[in-house]
Amino acid sequence: MGRSRTFKAAGVAALSAVALAITPFAPSSALSAAPVLDCLSETPTSAAARGGRPLDHEPMSAADVAAVEKKTKDLLARKRAEGYYVRQGALAAATVPVYVHVMAAANGRGDVTDQQIAQQIAVLNETFAGRESSQAANTGFTFQLAGVDRFYNDRWHRDEQSSTYRAKTRKGGMNALNIWLVEFDYLGIATFPWSGNQRIDGIRVHYDSLPGGGIANYNLGETTTHEAGHWFGLYHTFQGGCTTKNDEVADTPAQSSPTDGCPEGRDSCSLPGVDPIHNYMDYSYDSCYNQFSPGQSQRMSDMWTAYRA
Numbered sequence: 001m002g003r004s005r006t007f008k009a010a011g012v013a014a015l016s017a018v019a020l021a022i023t024p025f026a027p028s029s030a031l032s033a034a035p036v037l038d039c040l041s042e043t044p045t046s047a048a049a050r051g052g053r054p055l056d057h058e059p060m061s062a063a064d065v066a067a068v069e070k071k072t073k074d075l076l077a078r079k080r081a082e083g084y085y086v087r088q089g090a091l092a093a094a095t096v097p098v099y100v101h102v103m104a105a106a107n108g109r110g111d112v113t114d115q116q117i118a119q120q121i122a123v124l125n126e127t128f129a130g131r132e133s134s135q136a137a138n139t140g141f142t143f144q145l146a147g148v149d150r151f152y153n154d155r156w157h158r159d160e161q162s163s164t165y166r167a168k169t170r171k172g173g174m175n176a177l178n179i180w181l182v183e184f185d186y187l188g189i190a191t192f193p194w195s196g197n198q199r200i201d202g203i204r205v206h207y208d209s210l211p212g213g214g215i216a217n218y219n220l221g222e223t224t225t226h227e228a229g230h231w232f233g234l235y236h237t238f239q240g241g242c243t244t245k246n247d248e249v250a251d252t253p254a255q256s257s258p259t260d261g262c263p264e265g266r267d268s269c270s271l272p273g274v275d276p277i278h279n280y281m282d283y284s285y286d287s288c289y290n291q292f293s294p295g296q297s298q299r300m301s302d303m304w305t306a307y308r309a
């Protein structure tokens with residue numbers, strides 16, 4: 001969802017990524033050249049950050065968020081009452097199997113190397129371990145490459161028929177992170193853990209955002225970190241705007257809108273704290289990203305317990 005940006009200037013169309021909470025997303029008006037979208041019920045808001053790409057997940061209203069919070073709370077209470085999983089306040093600390101699906105074009109475009117995939121997994125492990133900043137949380141999640149498959153299909157490469165290709169190629173249970181590498185107007189798109197459709201569960205990421213890729217400012221592999229954050233149940237740090245609940249995480253200061261670039265000291269809401277521009281769930285440049293907060297780490301563990309463990 002995330003980072004929005006226009007690639008067109010850079011060779012791709014620009015959209016902000018909206019992560020559809022549930023299914024893929026819907027394109028915005030500027031997305032006439034956008035890929036075929038699965039089912040989207042709403043037009044995503046467009047954001048100018050992340051290069052101007054469209055939102056990377058389904059738009060979430062305050063009521064949607066409230067419903068998810070309640071559902072999650074109830075699920076957690078039930079699981080804990082049954083004696084499953086981790087106690088309240090503890091981290092799940094799981095190893096996540098990762099399946100990478102390289103959706104290349106017939107001519108080989110987008111056929112990333114095994115080395116790039118290994119580097120991408122390393123970035124996931126670095127970022128989720130909190131190794132990019134002394135203020136970053138160690139989420140306790142680690143990632144292990146479980147399989148790579150490669151397809152050479154122009155339509156799939158362009159993210160067309162995405163519900164079909166995801167259902168045909170997805171591997172593992174709800175605990176497995178499936179990453180489809182495609183070429184589209186987004187940097188990435190994610191499904192949320194509560195979406196409940198395992199057949200298409202996972203994240204779609206622009207292949208050129210991997211380490212060594214060609215998308216300026218977004219080629220250190222942290223789009224995958226951002227999309228994985230959604231997959232674990234995190235919202236954008238600008239979800240809800242300048243409201244006290246905003247992203248449902250207490251230690252991420254509210255911000256009014258996505259951040260573009262790395263504007264140190266940005267403070268877009270009068271609520272306490274400067275904007276969390278270094279947070280992986282903002283839309284800043286990859287080089288600006290360096291942390292998940294402890295509150296986000298806890299939320300991801302709780303979501304894991306509720307939906308993926």
Ligand SMILES: [Ca+2]
Binds near residue numbers: 254
């Ligand atoms: Ca917050």
Ligand SMILES: [Ca+2]
Binds near residue numbers: 254269270275
């Ligand atoms: Ca503030």
Ligand SMILES: [Zn+2]
Binds near residue numbers: 001003019226236
């Ligand atoms: Zn996002």
